[in-house]
Amino acid sequence: MKTVFSPLHSRRHVKTELDGGLLIEPHEKPSRAETILARVRDQALGEILEPEEFGLEPIKRVHTDDYVSFLETCWDEWVADGKRGEIIPTFWIGRGMRHRLPKDIDGRVGYFSLGADTSISEGTWEAARASANVALTAQKLVAGGERAAFALCRPPGHHAHADLFGGYCFFNNAAITAQAFRDQGYQRVAVLDVDFHHGNGTQAIFYHRSDVLTISLHGDPDLVFPHFLGFDDEIGEGEGEGFNLNIPYPPNTPYSVWSQGLETACQRIAQFQPEALVVALGVDTFEDDPISFFKLTSSDYLTLGQRIEQLGLPTVFTMEGGYDVDAIGVNAVNVMQGFEGKR
């Protein structure tokens, strides 16, 4: 399987993450991608390609122009406003307040974010653009005939809404990939989110549509991020009713239970008869992940990859979460190797 990777991921190197009232070293750190890349090489998974440049058009098929412009200029605006730290949102639209975009940078940062866990600094824009190009290059490979391709994306994307960043995400790489398939004539596309966290951004982007089926297995949002979306009664709206499926699970869920949800997801995908599949691959479902609470083991990712392959679909994997850096390489590449038949 080919892997697409951009060294520009390292342009995202924020020093802070607001967590528990402290500014900690970010969980979403450059070594995550480097460790996965090293494992891809060690396992000779396949050719490693740098991304092509696709420009802003495919990004704007999913994200609003205002949001894209904000991400491009926010760091310069922040510095021009005399701020001396990294961008961290502090003010949001509270209940009963106006949904309008203010001029002030603090207001703009809050307007375009869903949480304070995702600092921004110089280089974030460039890394996020490269991450979207990585996903689009993998999509081009699959549209060009590859059975599957691994988009080693960093920063991740599945929490990003059309005009919201947060959960370490800026551009929704999985949604951009699904939309690219649609724009190239694929009539139906499925997005399967196996990251520990609910793919709230991906759900929201396609919530009113029946051409893209969105499914996520994740930690119960009553107990974990993203907190305000991801419940099992969210089934889509309007045209999209019946084309969103959420499968939340409690703490300590092992693969033996989680895989029952995976089976439900796979049966729904088969029923939908998509022409392409996008897998939002987080391995923060791992038993030792520092911010999650499922109990999947490294060998379970081989089984996961095998089950995904049995869907028989052209498949793009977009890298999402996973924060046990020592294990992330084995776990992520195990999915690819399981897809290719390794047991």
Ligand SMILES: NCCCCCC(=O)NO
């Ligand atoms: N800081 C709160 C948790 C962010 C979740 C990041 C992630 O792994 N999403 O899939």
Ligand SMILES: [Mg+2]
């Ligand atoms: Mg998920």
Ligand SMILES: [Zn+2]
């Ligand atoms: Zn996650």
